[in-house]
Amino acid sequence: MASTAPLVVRANPLRRLQKELFGSRLDGLISIALLAALLAAGLGFFRWALFQAQWVVLSANSTLFAVGRYPVDQQWRLWLLTSLLALATGLSWGLLRAFPGSGAVQPLWPRNDRWAAAILAALALWRPMALQLTLAIQLRWWGIAALLLFARWASGRYGPAIPHACRRLIPLLWPLLYLVGMVLISGGLGLVQVPPSEWGGLLLTVLMATFAILLCFPLGVLLALGRRSELPLLRWGSVIYIEFIRGAPLITLLFLGQNILGFLLPGGLTPDRVWRAAWVLTFFAAAYVAEAVRSGLVAVPAGQLEAARSLGLPVPLALVHVVLPQALRVALPATVGQFISLLQDTTLLSLIGLLDLLGTARTVMANPMFLGKSAEVYLVLAILFWSCCAALGLGSRALETRLNPHSPSAPQA
Amino acid sequence: MSSAVTPWWRNRRLIPWLLQAVVGLVVLVLVAFLLGNLVRNLTNAGLLLTWSWLGNPSGFEISETVIPFDASMPYWRALMAGLMNTLRVVLFGLFGATLLGVAVGTASFSSNGLLRLLSRIYVELIRNIPLLLLLVFWYFVVFLSLPNGAAALQMPGVVLAKSGLYLSWFDSALQWQLPLLENGVWQAPLRISVEFAALLSGLVIYSGAFIAEVVRGGIASVPKGQWEAATSLGFSPLLTLRRIVLPQALRVIVPGLNSQYISLAKSSSLAVACGFTDLYSVAETTLNQTGRAIEVMLILLGSYLVIDLVISALMNGLNGLVQLRER
Numbered sequence: 001m002a003s004t005a006p007l008v009v010r011a012n013p014l015r016r017l018q019k020e021l022f023g024s025r026l027d028g029l030i031s032i033a034l035l036a037a038l039l040a041a042g043l044g045f046f047r048w049a050l051f052q053a054q055w056v057v058l059s060a061n062s063t064l065f066a067v068g069r070y071p072v073d074q075q076w077r078l079w080l081l082t083s084l085l086a087l088a089t090g091l092s093w094g095l096l097r098a099f100p101g102s103g104a105v106q107p108l109w110p111r112n113d114r115w116a117a118a119i120l121a122a123l124a125l126w127r128p129m130a131l132q133l134t135l136a137i138q139l140r141w142w143g144i145a146a147l148l149l150f151a152r153w154a155s156g157r158y159g160p161a162i163p164h165a166c167r168r169l170i171p172l173l174w175p176l177l178y179l180v181g182m183v184l185i186s187g188g189l190g191l192v193q194v195p196p197s198e199w200g201g202l203l204l205t206v207l208m209a210t211f212a213i214l215l216c217f218p219l220g221v222l223l224a225l226g227r228r229s230e231l232p233l234l235r236w237g238s239v240i241y242i243e244f245i246r247g248a249p250l251i252t253l254l255f256l257g258q259n260i261l262g263f264l265l266p267g268g269l270t271p272d273r274v275w276r277a278a279w280v281l282t283f284f285a286a287a288y289v290a291e292a293v294r295s296g297l298v299a300v301p302a303g304q305l306e307a308a309r310s311l312g313l314p315v316p317l318a319l320v321h322v323v324l325p326q327a328l329r330v331a332l333p334a335t336v337g338q339f340i341s342l343l344q345d346t347t348l349l350s351l352i353g354l355l356d357l358l359g360t361a362r363t364v365m366a367n368p369m370f371l372g373k374s375a376e377v378y379l380v381l382a383i384l385f386w387s388c389c390a391a392l393g394l395g396s397r398a399l400e401t402r403l404n405p406h407s408p409s410a411p412q413a
Numbered sequence: 414m415s416s417a418v419t420p421w422w423r424n425r426r427l428i429p430w431l432l433q434a435v436v437g438l439v440v441l442v443l444v445a446f447l448l449g450n451l452v453r454n455l456t457n458a459g460l461l462l463t464w465s466w467l468g469n470p471s472g473f474e475i476s477e478t479v480i481p482f483d484a485s486m487p488y489w490r491a492l493m494a495g496l497m498n499t500l501r502v503v504l505f506g507l508f509g510a511t512l513l514g515v516a517v518g519t520a521s522f523s524s525n526g527l528l529r530l531l532s533r534i535y536v537e538l539i540r541n542i543p544l545l546l547l548l549v550f551w552y553f554v555v556f557l558s559l560p561n562g563a564a565a566l567q568m569p570g571v572v573l574a575k576s577g578l579y580l581s582w583f584d585s586a587l588q589w590q591l592p593l594l595e596n597g598v599w600q601a602p603l604r605i606s607v608e609f610a611a612l613l614s615g616l617v618i619y620s621g622a623f624i625a626e627v628v629r630g631g632i633a634s635v636p637k638g639q640w641e642a643a644t645s646l647g648f649s650p651l652l653t654l655r656r657i658v659l660p661q662a663l664r665v666i667v668p669g670l671n672s673q674y675i676s677l678a679k680s681s682s683l684a685v686a687c688g689f690t691d692l693y694s695v696a697e698t699t700l701n702q703t704g705r706a707i708e709v710m711l712i713l714l715g716s717y718l719v720i721d722l723v724i725s726a727l728m729n730g731l732n733g734l735v736q737l738r739e740r
Contacts, residue, residue: 017526020525020526020527021525021526021527023524023525024524027524027525030525030527030528031525031527031528034527034528034531035527230429231429231432231433232433233433233436233437234432234433234436237436237440247714247717247718247721247722248679248714248717248718249679249680249682249693249717250679251682251683251685251693252682252693252710252713252714252717255693255697255710255713256710256714259700259706259710260706260707260710262454263450263451263454263455263458263706263707264447264450264451264454265447265450266450340541344541344542344543344544344545345543347543347545347546348545348683350545351545351683351685351686358543358545358546358549362549365553372558374549374550374553374554375550375554378546378549378550378553378554381546382542382546382550385541385542385543385546386538386541386542389540389541389542390537390541393541
C-alpha cells in the first residue's frame with residue numbers, strides 16, 4: 001500500500017524546546033522569569049495542599065455537599081438513580097463506539113477509552129477513600145463504577161448484534177431516565193414526597209442546570225425563529241423579549257422571580273422558591289440560546305428555504321427538515337457555550353438563599369468549626385465546576401466533528 | 414367546468430395573519446391575566462405604584478460612597494450612591510479587563526512558547542470557573558486573610574492590609590504622601606476597601622479571559638501574509654502590530670468587546686457576594702425595608718438597561734471609526 005501522507009520531519013525535541021523558550025535573548029529572560037515564578041507558585045501550592053490545608057471540612061460535610069438535607073432514609077432513591085445513570089452512560093458510551101458513524105471497524109477499547117476507563121477507575125477507588133467515607137458507601141461507589149464499565153464493555157461487545165429497529169429507540173432512554181429521575185428525587189407514584197426545600201448541594205445544582213438546559217433549548221429555537229420571521233408580531237415580540245432579558249443581570253431577574261412572581265399569579269398558585277428560580281434560569285438562558293441559534297440561522301443561505309418551498313414543503317416542515325439541521329450544526333459551539341455559562345450561573349442561586357453547591361459551601365463556612373477553611377472548599381468547587389464545563393466543551397467539539405459532513409468520522413451516506 | 418377553490422387553511426395570505434392573531438391573543442390574555450393579578454394583589458397589600466417613599470429617610474449606612482451619604486438621607490439618595498458605586502466598579506473594571514485581555518490576547522502570539530502556553534492555560538482555566546466562585550475566593554480567601562498593622566504586605570508606596578489597600582498620592586498640601594503606620598492603623602491619601610479590591614480583581618480576571626479570547630480571535634483573523642508583507646517591507650514586529658495588524662484586527666475585535674463590556678457591567682451586580690454595596694445591594698435593602706417590590710425592580714432594570722445602552726452606543730461609535738470605509 002502506497003502511503004500518500006507527507007513526510008514529517010520532526011526536529012529534536014530538545015532543539016525545539018530551546019527554540020521555543022530561548023529563541024532570542026528577550027525570550028530567554030522572559031522564560032527564566034516565568035519558570036521561576038511558576039516553580040515558586042507550584043512549590044507554595046503543594047506545601048499548602050499537603051501540609052497546611054485541612055481537608056476534613058470536606059469529608060465531614062460530604063453528604064451535605066452531595067445532596068443537601070435530603071432525608072437520610074430516602075437516600076436509597078438517589079443511589080438507585082446514580083446506578084441507573086451509570087448504566088445508561090456505559091450503554092451509550094459503548095454503543096457510540098460500536099457505531100462510530102464512519103463505518104470503520106474500531107477496537108473494542110480504543111486508546112482514549114482505555115484512558116477514560118483508567119481515570120474513572122482511579123477516581124472511583126481513590127475519591128471515596130480520600131473523603132474517608134464509610135466502607136458501605138465506598139463499596140457503593142465501587143459498584144457504580146464497575147457497573148458503568150461493565151455496561152460499556154457489554155454494549156461495545158454485543159451492541160452490533162442489536163436489531164436496527166431497537167437501536168433507534170436507545171436514545172429515548174435518556175428522556176425516560178430524566179422522568180424516572182424526577183420521580184425518584186421528588187417522590188410521588190407511591191414514594192414519599194421530598195419537597196424541593198430539602199434538595200441541596202450537587203443534587204440541586206445538577207438538577208437546576210439540566211432542567212434549564214433541557215427547556216431553554218426548544219424555547220430558544222422558537223425565539224430565534226420568531227426573530228427571523230417575516231410576521232411582524234412574532235418578530236417584534238421575540239426581539240422585545242430577547243433584548244429585555246439580555247439587558248438585565250441574572251441576579252435582578254432571580255430577585256424578580258422571588259419577590260414579584262407572587263404578585264403576578266393568583267394566590268396559592270405560586271410555585272416553590274426552588275422551581276421559581278428554575279423557571280427564571282430557563283427563561284433567562286432561552287434569550288441567550290436564541291441569539292446563538294440566530295447566528296446559525298443567519299449562516300444558512302436563503303436559497304435553502306426557497307428550494308425547499310419550491311419542492312412543495314410547507315414552511316414548518318422546510319424549517320424542521322432543511323433549515324434547522326444546518327443552522328443548529330453551525331450554532332452548536334455557541335449554544336454549548338451558553339449551556340456552560342448556564343451551569344456556571346446556577347451558583348447565583350446561593351445569593352437568593354438556595355442551598356446549591358456554593359450555597360452549601362457558604363453555610364458550612366458559617367459553622368465556627370470550619371471557620372477559615374474556605375480555601376479548601378472553594379478550590380474543590382472550582383475543580384468540580386471546571387471539570388464539568390471543560391467536559392461540556394470537549395463534548396461539543398466531539399459532536400461538532402461528528403456532525404460536520406466533511407470530517408472523516410462523519411456518517412457516510 | 415368547476416374551478417378549484419383554495420380551501421381557507423391553504424390560503425397563503427390568510428394563514429400568517431391568523432397565526433399572528435392567535436399568538437397576539439394568547440400574549441394579550443396572558444399579560445392581562447398577570448397585570449390583573451398584579452393590580453389586585455397590590456391593592457390588597459396596599460402597595461399600589463407610588464414614588465413618594467423615595468423621599469423618606471433611608472435609615473441605613475453605606476460603607477463607602479462616591480457622593481456623600483448617611484442614614485438620614487432619603488432613599489433616592491441611597492440608590493444614587495449605589496448607582497455611583499456600580500459605575501465606579503464598571504469603569505475601573507472595563508479599563509483593567511481591557512488591559513489584561515489585550516496583554517494576554519497578544520501574548521498568545523508571542524514567539525515564546527511558555528508565554529503562549531500560559532496565556533492558553535489562563536483563558537481555559539478562568540472561562541470554566543463561575544465568576545461568583547472567583548469573587549468569593551478573592552474576598553474570603555485572599556483579601557480577608559491578609560495581615561493587619563505592621564505585618565501588612567508592604568511594597569514601595571503601596572500597603573496591602575486586611576483593612577484595605579493603601580496607595581501613595583498627593584495630600585491636601587500637594588505633597589507626595591506615602592502610607593504611614595500610626596498607632597497600628599495605616600493612613601494614606603488613597604484607601605481602597607478590600608471589598609472593592611476583591612470585586613475588581615474578580616471581575617478583571619474573569620472578563621480579562623473572555624476579552625483575551627476576543628483579541629486573539631481578532632488578531633488570528635488577519636491573514637498571515639499581512640505580517641509577512643510588512644516584515645518584508647522592513648517594518649519592525651511592534652510597528653507591524655500597531656500599523657498593519659491591529660487596525661485590521663480591530664474590525665473583528667470591537668463588536669466582540671461590546672458584548673463582553675455589557676456582560677461585565679451586568680456581572681458587577683454580583684458585588685453583594687463580596688460585601689461591596691452597589692446598586693443591586695442598595696435596592697435589595699430598600700426592598701426589604703419598604704416592601705416596594707415593583708418600583709425597586711423598575712429602578713433596577715431601568716438603570717442596568719441604561720448602562721448597557723450607553724456602553725453599546727459608545728462601542729457602536731467606536732465600531733464606526735474602525736470599520737473599513739467603502740465608497
